[in-house]
Amino acid sequence: MGPLIPYGIINPEWTMPIIFLIGLGFGMILEQAGFSSSRKLVGTFFGYDFVVLKVFFTAAITAIIGIIFMDFFGLLDTSVIFVHSNFLNSTLVGGAIMGVGFLLGGFCPGTSVAAGSIGKVDALVFIGGLFIGVFIFGEFYGTFDGLFSGHYFDREKIYTLIGLDKGTFVFWLIIIALFAFAIAGFLESKVSNEALKPADVKYEGYGLEVLLLFAIAVTIAFMPGKSVNTFNELDESKVYQKSLNDAHRVSSEELAFNILHEVDDINIIDVRSEADFNQFHLPGAINIPYPEITKAQFAETFNNIMGKNILVSNGGVTAEKAWLIVTRMGFQHNYVLNGGLNKFINDIFYAPKPDPDVIKMEIHHQYRFRQRAAKVFKEGEAKKIVSDKKVEVPQKKQQPVQISGGC
């Protein structure tokens, strides 16, 4: 399931080469679309060449349709994809300033890069202007910032803003785009000046494409809610293989060490009943009773992308069963406290003093660590350490990865 890099399916080290290749494609498409020509770009505003309108809206609609279908089939987790959040007024004023800039300069930043790369001097000057503009903004940031605050969009969707459901909104968007394309074609054909006419205009022969797009629009309008669950169920034999090796089992010392030092971003999930949990639980642990682990609201907790979940129960058997289930559901980074809380307490608080005749260093180390850990736990230090972490049983979805935006 995507997005691939934030979900760790592609190693983040590959981010930059991949993004470079995407940029390569972006530059090529912009240049090939004719966006390296400022006169072509502003043509949309004067009605002699609607290439911007056509490319821009076709691209937007293609991506919208793609994202909707990928979301539907569980291929893309749209809750984590990055969208800028901003103030309505800043967006409006900023957009208006860019509109003026577009008409005067004949480019927008992306197209100016494509045009500058083939040697268009006006584009290079435009890029110079961009730097000055960003610099001016930076210097007067104190003045600009907060000037246009008002109605903060926290990743609000356009259809909720208008009050339509997603399918209906996208349906009408596609219909409006089809009309816009038709009108653009009509206006282009009316341009009297032959020199201004775009060379690649073709007004007929799009019947099949229009029909296909219309069919997609209707499908989206009547598309039911997501029917499939988005997790990838793991094959039985794979779960079996995984359960045989000990890699998912965490020892008492390993858990204690993690709690005390926060080596990894660990999340202790106590799968015992609520009553047991209230009686005693490890510092920072959250309670998801075993019968409830398959509930959808806990899916994101068990699918711990960035850190590790350690499942605990009294003897370790219930936690092991819970581990089998969540692993079968395809969730990653779940571990089991080996021997459960009983063994943990025995190991840490009632550690037997090793025979002084034993010369093995590990045994003595282990004993000393257990004693230190017991002391810290008893004095409540550990509670203080984890109380800052604010681990809660999530009722709402949590964002697994903060993806940073660029533009």
Add this chain to the structure above:
Amino acid sequence: MNPYLAGVSLGLLLLATFYIAGHGLGASGAVKQFTVAAVDEVAPAHTADNSFYAPYAGEDYSMWDNWIVFMFMGMVIGGFISGAVSDRLGFKIEKGPRIGNATRLLFALTGGVLFGIGSQLAKGCTSGAALSGMAALSASGFIAMLAIFGVGFIVSIFFKRLWK
């Protein structure tokens, strides 16, 4: 290239970017990175003091940690390759028939300055805010698009001479 084919290609590229990286396309963000890096080089005390520059300045921040810089590099090379293949390379000033080179360049510079300021306010330009935002059906994306093109149309009434 047929504009609709170009549009579908661009849309698929944008979709792939969301699928792989979890974010959209962008261009003006790179200009911001370069600008801050330049200001930081000249006046590090100043950047540390300014809350616009500060997150992207200083010893422990490098613009090479930001993906958008690599996208920008890719765009430059991609555009060049495309221009070379289609035989469009060469230094040239493109302008409307009724204005001179100096006027064109002056307006190009002005347009760039405005776009630079506007993109920082709207947190993105035509590609980063409008196109990528629209793809994710975000309200700010659609509003940015309407503002850019709507105002562009209004202004076009007064600046016909520049282009026609």
